[in-house]
Amino acid sequence: MDQQVAHRPPAPLPSRVRPPQVLLGVGAVLLVSAGAAVVAASGGAGARLLVLALAAVAAGFAVRADRHRLHSSAETLAASAAGLALAGSDLGSPASGGNPLPPLALAGAFLALRFLSPVPAAWPLAAWASAQLAALRSLGGVPDSLTTELFLGISLVGLGVALWARPLVARLTLLTTAPWFAAGVLTGSREAWTAGPAERWAATALVAAAAAGLLLARLRQPLDVLLGPPRLVPVFAGAMTAVAVTGAGSAGGPVAVAFGGFVGVLVAATAAAELSGWRRGLLLPVALTGGVLLAVLSVLRLLDGRHWSEIALLLLLTAAPTVWVGASRRDDRPVAAPTAVGCLAAAALFGLPDGWASPAQVAALLTGLFVASLAIAARLERESRRATAAAAAGCAAAAAVLLAGDGQPGRLATHLAVQGAVTLAWAWWSGRPATAPAEDADRPAAWRVGAAELVVAAWIAAGLAGAGAVEAYSLPAALGLLAANGRGLGRDRSWAAWGPGLLVAAVPSALLAVLRPDVPRAVVVLALAAVVLVAGARAGRRAPLVVGAWTALVVGLGLAVRALPWPVATALVVGGVLLAIGMHRERRPVAGFATRLADLR
DSSP states (O other), rough: OOHHHHHHOOOOOOOOOHHHHHHHHHHHHHHHHHHHHHHHHHOSSHHHHHHHHHHHHHHHHHHHHHHOOHHHHHHHHHHHHHHHHHHHSSSOOOOGGOOOOHHHHHHHHHHHHHHHHSOSHHHHHHHHHHHHHHHHHTGGGSSSGGGHHHHHHHHHHHHHHHHHHHHHHHHHHHHHHHHHHHHHHHHHHHHHHSSOOOHHHHHHHHHHHHHHHHHHHOOOGGGGSSSSSTTHHHHHHHHHHHHHHHHHHHHOOOOHHHHHHHHHHHHHHHHHHHHHHHHHHHHHHHHHHHHHHHHHHHHHHHHHTOOHHHHHHHHHHHHHHHHHHHHHSSSSSSHHHHHHHHHHHHHHTTTTTTTTSOOHHHHHHHHHHHHHHHHHHHEEEEOHHHHHHHHHHHHHHHHHHHHHHTTTTHHHHHHHHHHHHHHHEEEEESSTTTTTTGGSOOOOOOOOOHHHHHHHHHHHHHHHOOOTTTTHHHHHHHHHHHHHHHGGGGTSHHHHHTHHHHHHHHHHHHHHHHHHHHHHHHHHHHHHHHHHHHHHHHHEEEEEEHHHHHHHHHHHHHHHHHOOHHHHHHHHHHHHHHHHHHHHHHHOOOTTTOOOOOOOO
């Protein structure tokens, strides 16, 4: 018994369908099928009138069932009446055109029945289906200039029904509105780009209205399941409006296009700065997508027409609201601050083709913007500081490339020197524990970039001055290697921090002092080696001490070797090498060196 109970199959889920509902469903299908078969077989007016009379009877019984609160019967009879009415009407093929009045009359009748019998959902659905059939039949007689109005008009009606109808009717209406909406958006966008000025703005207004209706549908909970992720509809609404507005504004010339781009930036900036709460969640994606896309499309449109001055003006106007957003909202500052810097730099560069300024003047503006951006970035929080510093670095690079391409090495050296000094100062300031978190206390990239800029500036200056001494190039490189370590000079191991720079400074000069006897160079090298040696000993740093000592020894011994006759010098060198090898092998013996002479073969 226990095993039989254990293996008993689970009970089926209870069904909500009742026998009367099964009878109603089968009867409705048979009734509508029979009416459609009669019309298809005969096709005459008598058969159609018979089916329409049967539809009227079914509608009467549906109204009576609704008043008696027989909901299933009312719904089934209403659906039967709608099916019979559509089968008995002379609807023809939707693609063949024809008179739209019969389906419009049916739509009016279904709407009247909806007010007489409000419970069945079949009445509004049948009215909406009849209206769409009427719109399809009227396509052949509508001029091409009014196609957008027809498509988007039907879409707006469908969205209105979806906003106010019961959930089932709303969902089905929204689904059947989607093809009209897509066709209306496509034709409206095309008309906004290709039609006359008045028609462009009329199409743009309809596209914007359809986008607003779709956005309102996002607010109704029963429609959420059909509209995808929360941001999809707002982003799509903003994008379709931006495309239409850009096309309509193109008819007004480059100034109107630039103004449209500025309006887009202003909309995006205002929404980012002012919206809050649920409005921010709903409208901010619309404003950001539409505004940014409108600005980008405007710039691309101006680029295609080579309207450089208008692009520069648009970028200048764009920087103002971006600065406002960065100043008013801390959360948006990591994006707003570098965007403002980039807009100002791009405006300066786009002013070049139309002669707003010379390359030297634009480079000076870019370097000034670089300095100002780093000064502002030093006061910002960590994320905003990094983004703004990256935008400032782009300004510095653009200035250097501009001067290099214009063939002005002297100005290039000056700009690099200024940029390098400011970069090192910024790295020192932003790396202080009082202004940066502990994990961000050092700025190795900034130290290295600033040092590299100073080294290149020094090399360019040495080349312009015609300097032939190796120290004109080795000493700036050595100082650059030391400066690139930044605060690590006083914190890291001496060989890692000081060694590369001291070796680059000492090795070339020491070798030249020995190989090419030059009294001033030898004197200076020995004096500086002594200073570095003493300073390293006093500071307790191994690298300066060792480098200074070896430099002095190499130069002194080298000069002494050069002063001796070559056999004596050779003996001195060979003897020193043998002494070094013997001392080393006594300390670390290997096979052969540790064996006594008597034991050798």
